Amino acid sequence: MKPVTGALAILVMGSSLSGCGYMFGEEGYFRDRGGDYQLSTVEPRMQVPDGINSKPLGDMLPVPGVTAPANADKFVVPRPQPMMVSGNDAGFSLQQTGSRRWLLAANSPTELYGRVRQFFDDYQVPVASESSSLGEFETEWLAFDLQSSNPLVRRLTPSVGEGRRLEGREQRFRVRIEPGVQGANSEIHVLHMSRSQGGPQSEWPDDSDNSNLERALLAEMETYLNQSDTASAASLATSLQGSVADTAELSEDGAGNPVLTIQRDFNRAWAAVGSALGRADLAVADLNRSSGVYYIDLEQSASEQAEEAGFFARLFGRGEPEPESGADRVQVRLTQIGNQVQVTVERSIDSATDLGLARDLLTRIRDNLS
Template identity: 35%
Template sequence: MTNDDKTTIIMKTRYMQRMTLAGAIALTAGINTGCSSLFGQEGYFRDRGHDYLRADVIEPMKVPEGVESRSVEQLYVIPSEENIDLAITDEFEVPRPQPLSGNAFADKVKIQKLGQKRWILVSTEPSDVWPKVRNFLARNRLEVVFTDATNGIIETGWLQFKDDQERKDKYRIQIEQGVQPDNTEIHVLHMNVDRDIPGRGQVNWPAQSISAEREAWMLDELAATLATDVTGQATSLLAQTIGVEDKVKLTRDDGEPILNLDLDYTRAWATVGHAVQQQGFTLWEQDSDIGVYYVAYQSVGEEDEEEKDEEPGFFSSLFGSDEPEQVATSPYSLQQVLAHLQLDDTPANRAIFASISSDKSEPLQNVPGYLVVVRGLEDNIEIRIRDGYARPLDTRKAKELLNVIRRNLI
């Protein structure tokens, strides 16, 4: 190759490099120009956040003649005051946060006991419990001969226990709404008869189980199964009517707040007795014959203030104190308090305290505490709270104390 040829090749190479560089510069310029046209103030994807400032005001829409116009109204209208729990009769004050019930963090399934009664308490709705109980009976091959999903009743067929060949047994399972919201109670009733008695036809169920041991066996087995059941059974549509009505309601009787309990009297008396020993209440005395609890109450806020005023020193916090904790007491017995009630002569008071004979002319001095009065017939129990003289409390105070009792019912 001659020198002229080499020179020609070098010149062509340099020419091509210059052309490539010029093309790259032109391409870059075109991209930059394109970006500005896409994203700039005049570009397609410009910021339109302030366009509303330049918008024109148009006249309101007019409807044709003969057509009635309707103004825009609230979608969620504030209802009128109908709920007794929310009624405000005095100057409103923001209430303190209420303490959580002692049952708030309890296990989802547990066996509850009051006196001689035992039942299963499940922290869910009855419509969720119904299919789980049916599944328990099916898995254990317990024949079901009668169901009433509306009232939450399941009856088994006749069973034969291996350790008792002379008699046959039968169970009735009652699923119902609990006294607290979103709780379910499962009650078990057991009966047995001689093996030779025909097993068909109507069954006359006893008021309480014939065998407490047989009842306890079914309760324990059913509770254990429900506690470990993670299969996520579907909610029963048929059983959604169980527990439609609350068992506990806060209402009024001639302006006085009261609690209405849809329970039998024995259960109501026992559960109120449990409630007045929880969450600030102290039970001093009780009289089941006349249906009165004599109690004291100290709110959580009052306890906190006393603790601040009586804060122990450094050394006492290290070594503690030998002095026992002081519990508030009353200088009067319940019988003394009831014998000196200061009651207005009204039909309501005469009916509520008909069984109590008191001397109004000799009042006791500074009677502390409260009287929790339990009255009513089966499945219609009324709970009132009065001061130490059995006089009605301020409406707000009565509702506050009744709500504390309500949260601690079991």
């Protein structure tokens, strides 16, 4: 038996040694895959289809740059830098799964209810009914074609969508704040309803009548809520001292339009923007303080305009002007929202201007504030 046992042992050892290459070699099943990344290719970034809003995404795990020629046969693969987590990250984010959208908040429903309610107060939208115990309230009906001066209506109108009629229609929203899936998080849900003005329809639909308006309102609430804490603190700190320029911040609203936010009352912001327009050499063709609008003539500078007769008569005129035929004008509009003033650039009260032009003009205004 001993010769047989020895032969079997040698056979097993030989087969195991010959199998190491099959199991652990370069072609083996358990081979070292540490250098496989060198064979990978860089794929183009995913393109979001036109007409869909998206937020820019950065690289979560960027590949470290090469600091030395790769001429060594073997080297240690560097580890990626850890992700930086900031304690100042926004506490509100827009989420979507299929056709379902909501605003995720890092607050409990009880903490959040008053802040969401304040959003509609600041945007001058009356609330028809509310229940703090249910975390729900409903707005009054809004006629977009008759209430175009309302701050929220101006924000939402561009999102109505092509082929959607506003004349003779009225809109309302229901907001519901529910506990989130994780811990103290909350979810803000919006439902939109539309009907003929003065119509009898009153039952809420299962899904929003216009998903674009639902998305636009959630995006506007996201911007407002993320800025509200910072705005309140900044307003309190600068109410007694500091220049207007120190409180001005250029950002974007929920629809991606540039907005210059000034943490001052309307009177001081109006005066500061008027002075900034002059220092920026932007020609003010007319103004309407009650509407909070400066009418800017893009075809000439302020210095050229000052040489023309009747400049001061036009500058201090009242009422909305009749644009000259062929004149290229835009409106710099100031809107009081809570304890801050938002400055925007528009072609008219119901049409937006080019985003690049709007950002350029707001940048010039901000840089000339004092």
